[in-house]
Amino acid sequence: MCQNYRDKNLQGWSFKDKDLTGADFSGSDIRGANFTNANLTNASFIGAKAGVQKHWVIGLLIVASLLSGISGVAAVSNAYNTVRFIIPNVTKPIPIIAALTFCFLSLVLNGVLWRIILRQGIQKTLGIIAATVGIAVPIIGILAAFGTKARPWFIGFRVSNISQAAASLGTNSEPAQIIVLGALIIAATIAIVVSLTFAVVLAVIAVADWLRYLVVAEAMAIATIATGIVTRNSARYFSLTIPKEALAAQSLVIAIAVILAGAFIFLSDRVANRTLAEDEKYNVLLKIAIAIATIGGTSFRKSDLTNANFSHATLKNTDLRKANVKRSFWYKSIKLNWANVEGTILEASKVRDLLVTGDGCKKSYAGANLRGANLDSANLADANFKTADLTEATLRYACLDWANLSQTQAVGADFTKASMTGVCLEAWNIDSTTLLDEVESKFYYLRENPKSGTDDRERRPHDGEFAPGEFTKLLQEISNTVDLILHSPIDWKALFISLQQLQVKNEETELYIQGIENKGDGVFVVKVNVPSDVKKSEVYGELTQLYKVLKGKEKQILLMQEQTEYRNRIMNFIVTRGVLSSHNKILPDNLVVINFENGNFEQGFRAIAAHIWSDEHPLPTKFTAKLLPNLEIAELYQKFHLKYENLRLCYESQGWIPRIKKLPSQVSQVSLRDIPELKKELQDLANQLKIQINLWLNSKEFSLIQQQLRSKLDCSHRIRVIIQAEDIQMRRIPWHLWDFFQDYPHAEVALCAAIGDRVKKSVPPRTQIRILAILGDSKGINVNADRKALEDLSDAETVFLVKPTFQEVEAAFLDEKGWDIFCFSGHSSSDWNGNKGWIQINENERLTIQDLEEVLKVAIERGLQLAIFNSCDGLGLARKLANLQIPQMIVMREAVPDLAAQDFLKNFLKLFADGNSLYVAVRKAREMLQREEIENRFPCVSWLPTICQNQAEVPQTWQELHSRIQPKFENLLAQLKAAIKNEIYLTSENKIKAIGQINILAATGQNPEKEEKQKQIKSAFNILMQISNEEPAATQMAEALNKLLIPYIISGGNYV
Structure with missing residues (x-):
């Protein structure tokens, strides 16, 4: 949303925490202005005057x-x-x-x-x-x-x-x-x-x-x-x-x-x-003096200055500490050296001078931190960037002729239309996110220094020059390799075992040797192929370390080979027993992760990656595409949001207060007579949004991902679709309007952060699923309905905190028994850019995730799996809580009517406890809102519930939460019984028959000594497998049955 402050006197103004994306401050006097924590992405400060007031x-x-x-x-x-x-x-x-x-x-x-x-x-x-x-x-x-x-x-x-x-x-x-x-x-x-x-x-x-x-x-x-x-x-x-x-x-x-x-x-x-x-x-x-001089000056502290333009701006007495200056443009800025730039790449004077002058010709930047630097059109001819970090930097149209880029980190860098003739690319690090479109290069070198006794620097091509486009094509083909530099003699056995161990550690990441080059003087370069989504620097570091440890250590290698062989024998044993037979093998839910990280609606998305887990291979297939800019979707959603807010204010006057604490500054400028017109406008905007989203996602630029999704996924399977995007507008749009979700009725969408990690957990023993429910400020809403829905969960221990104090909330999260689920009901809200949010725990106190950060970390370490914020506008809460690596969250993307919140929580908890997966339960509970009176009064209310997923965690079912509590054998029996009850492809007769066999297994136990009971177990399994084989579509039963077979086989029984 563009905001024009051009050529204005803004001395002393405060823009703290404001969303000023695309704002224009060109020529303005911003001395003493406060932009702390502001979102200034794509903002323009050309010729602006910053500093202190008189x-x-x-x-x-x-x-x-x-x-x-x-x-x-x-x-x-x-x-x-x-x-x-x-x-x-x-x-x-x-x-x-x-x-x-x-x-x-x-x-x-x-x-x-x-x-x-x-x-x-x-x-x-x-x-x-x-x-x-x-x-x-x-x-x-x-x-x-x-x-x-x-x-x-x-x-x-x-x-x-x-x-x-x-x-x-x-x-x-x-x-x-x-x-x-x-x-x-x-x-x-x-x-x-x-x-x-x-x-x-x-x-x-x-x-x-x-x-x-x-x-x-x-x-x-x-x-x-x-x-x-x-x-x-x-x-x-x-x-x-x-x-x-x-x-x-x-x-x-x-x-x-x-x-x-x-x-x-x-x-x-x-x-x-x-x-x-x-x-x-x-x-x-100098640092202390500048820190003193910037007191009272223009402050950009911790602001987001991504792609901001400061060319020709005066920046003395300016506080830029810890600002995000990724791709910010500093060309010809004035007195930047008198700004406080602590925590940015501008701290290094050599880097700062380069960004200001754009002239690095014949200069050395060896080892420099140029991460995210904007060097568009810069003269970098014959410059030395050896071991420099150019990750996510932009060098479009830059002159890099004869530059030294050996061992340079250039993942995510943009070299579009750069000139790179004679450049040295020895062991530089790029991947599929490095943009090399339309690069002009006649030739390049693979060695910084010639081979001993020769003048050979390994020129490419060996003779002649590249035709237009050949350089780009060649570099893209080799972007997914790691160059491992080894010295003779090479211990090939140690290298092979290192690759095997690294594959196991990284969940079977596919690594293989693509080629070996003799560089002379006993130096060899082993080119290891890695998937495009794997971080090559980590693979290089781990592989080098493993090789150093194993080189020349025959005993350790033999021990690892024995352990690998033993593990393979166990897996073969299980397979030959029929536990993982081809007919009954049930894979986890199909998973799709689509990465929209680099881009937005205004610029488009130039490098979208879709990872699809749909077959028996542990590694995903990967496809890339792009999307053109489409501001219309963002503008339509903005209009929808404003209309929705007006409708909320209308109903608020009738007592339909949503679960958001109304601020004193909010003044309703609508009347009850506006309701029919607002509902009609909302429906029209929803239809337009659906059309635009599908036109966008069905475009030819995105067609490869669209086609592969439909060809590799079965519409009868459960599918988790995870959207990885940091842009708040991409997180807000209703992704379920994509016609893919209409064609795949068991698919549901979730949002995830750019970083996903697993917290090391130590789950205390407990006898039931434990739920912590905070019933916060309930002015104008009925949180008792939420309480009843939670109390109806007979096999869970729910602890309620009613309008607690901050100290009571802290103490509850630190409970030594830990929690499986946290549910908040009450008022909450987030800022528009989704950077932060807060919950109202009582009439006088509201808390942010930062307030609870330490106690939430403890709760997650003790097994907290799911956080439900059954309250308004939770995307800001989700973004902050995701930083703590919680496995899953459910939030509302906008203000939610009280009755809708009540019905959703009631339906979701019932569906989830009955054995549906988290994603299926959310989708069904969401769709049930469409059949209620609520959606007639609040159009599109079914859009609101949203899953936020930690991509490093697998969602737990209600029964799997029990698996951390009950003995494994009893839990597996309970899972199988629940799966049979919920299985829609089994006849009533087969369900009764199967449950009878489960009762026999429960009565005999896992390891009976008497031969008669062993025969009963064998008979029960044969009957269960016969029922499963008769109904191939009954996948829930087959999956649970296969899980139950494993402990029997490991215990030594021959029951199958």
Whole structure:
């Protein structure tokens, strides 16, 4: 949704947490504006002016002036302390030898300290000082222990004497004087360097370079004038000791002190210059100074700046900490070096300069972090990107001729229409998401350095030049290989076993050696083919580590081979027993994962990947396609949302309050007379949405995935379709309107996050399925209906918290027994961009997922499988909870009427507890809303229930939740009985007959010793398998029967 703020004065405005996707701030004055946590994807800030407002500039100048003064005063202290021992002290005279010694030591200490600061930098200087203090303190303590009347000199190291020396400015015993003098000089020197550097940097950032000279001049004036005055006041005592030479002595001492003070300021100015030049030795000073300068400035902290355009924008005093700057365009931006860019790729000055100038010709970026960098049209000819990270970077139209891309990470990078003649691609890492469309390349090299004794860098093609399109085709063919670099001699047995072990660890990922290249000098490159959806860097790391461990270790290899052979014998034994016979083999639910990660409705989707698990192979088939931009779908849904919200407000005035807490700012501008028209408009928008979604998904660009889905999937099978998309508009649209779901009645859709991981679980023993139900703020809604639906689950233990406090909720989630299901009923909502949501637990408290993050992690580790938010607008809740890797969630995508929420929960729980899978239960419960009066009053209410799936977890059925509770044998019998009762392809007579055999098995037990009971078991199994064979379509029964057979066979019985 485009928002125009072009050429406006927006000083001090707050856009915090706002969705400003595509907003135009070009030419605007955004000084002091707050964009913290805002979504600024595709926003334009061309020529905008960021920074601090004028009153903050004045404040920074005052701070700089004060710091300059502090540095001058510190210089006075250091210079005076260096010379004061050679000035006569009438009250406590110091021997001339001691005085000269102290002066000499002061000069040496200053010289050493400044040498370290200028050579090593401030960070190392502080480290050296800390180490010196750490060593000196125990030494002083030891020396003090030797102090006696016989050894009075050591008494000076005691703490009391050092304290007296400090209090009297070093006029006590000699050891104490030396210690105090050294501490004063070190403290003053650090104060001079730090304060003047901060003052100079703040002055330059706040105003301009010329102001630094005034700051330094202020410090120099204070240092020299004040030093002269202070030294003159003390040097008057020369007239008492050497009257004739008093004037000359005074002049000499004053001159030395003033010169020292001026030198200290001069040297500090050098440090400030090097700090401004971004010398890494003084990096900590620059970071702190910039952090101070950005206080009150324009803030983009933690905002999403994906694809934002900052070209020609002024960005000094700007806070960009931890912002998402993926593909942000910084060309010709002004004073970006004076912005706080902590936590972004802009921290490295070399990277920042490249993004600003677009000129990296003949420069080195070896090992640089350029992840997500926008280098479109950049001049990168002859640049060195060896080992650099260009993951998800965009280099469209860039000139990369003769560039070095060896060992570069370029997964997800976009090289469309780039020029890449003569480029070196040795061991670079790309995959199917790397875009190489229309790349111009006449030839490239596979080696960075020639083979020994030759000039051969393995040119491709060997002779001539690539025809248009040949480079792209060749690179796409080899994008799914990992290059394993090995040194002769190669242990082929260890390599083979490493591949086998990696396949087992990664769930049978298909890996095989595609080819071996001899690079000379005993170096071989083994090319290992990997599936396109596998992360190649992880495969490379794991394979290299396994090979290193196994190389030359024959005993370990033999042991692994024996274990593999033993595992294969067990599987063959089970197969030969008939447990997994071809006729009765039942696979898990068919699974489809469609990845829409890179794109949106405005830009389209250039690389969509569909993974289909539909046959007996553990690995999916994969197909790719793309979709053209279609803003009409997003706009239609936006209109639908607004109409739906208006209808909600109409019904709210009648008492049909949905499960969302109305904010004070919400004002209804609709009346009851609008209801019929609104319902009609909603229905019309729903029809248009359905048409547009199907036109889009049936387009020729998406046809390959569409065709493969229909050819590989059986409409009688249960199918889980998971949509992987982070774009909130893609998550909001009603995917079940896709005509694929009409043709496949047992399929249901779910949403998933980009990252899916399994939490290591430790499920405590418990006697029943445990459900934690929170009945939150119930103003205007009937949560007691939800309570009754949960109470009707006879085989579950449900604990209810009614309008609990935050502490009560925390304590409940930490219950040591753990929970299987969590259900919230009450009011909730999410922000429009779906980044966060909250639940109203009582009249006064609302919680976010972040508030409960730690206790939810504990609950998930203890077996929490499913979270149900039977409340409004839950996509924000789902997104945050998905980060905790919960297996499944059910949320409502919009505000839900109270009666619809009640009916859905009641129907879903009944269907789920009766043996339906989670997906089938949600689909049936959703469709049951269409047959109720509710959908007549609230059109499209059946759209609302939505599954959010952790793609690394397999959904559990109600019976499988029991499997963690009941003994395995009893659980398998219960599953088989439930499957037979729910099986629609069995006759009533066969159902009765089969259940009778189950009762026989329950009575005999799993391992009977008597021969008579063993015969009963064998007879029961034969009858059950005969019934299953007579009805091939009865897949639920066959699946449960095969599971039951396994424990019998493993126990040694020959019952089949």
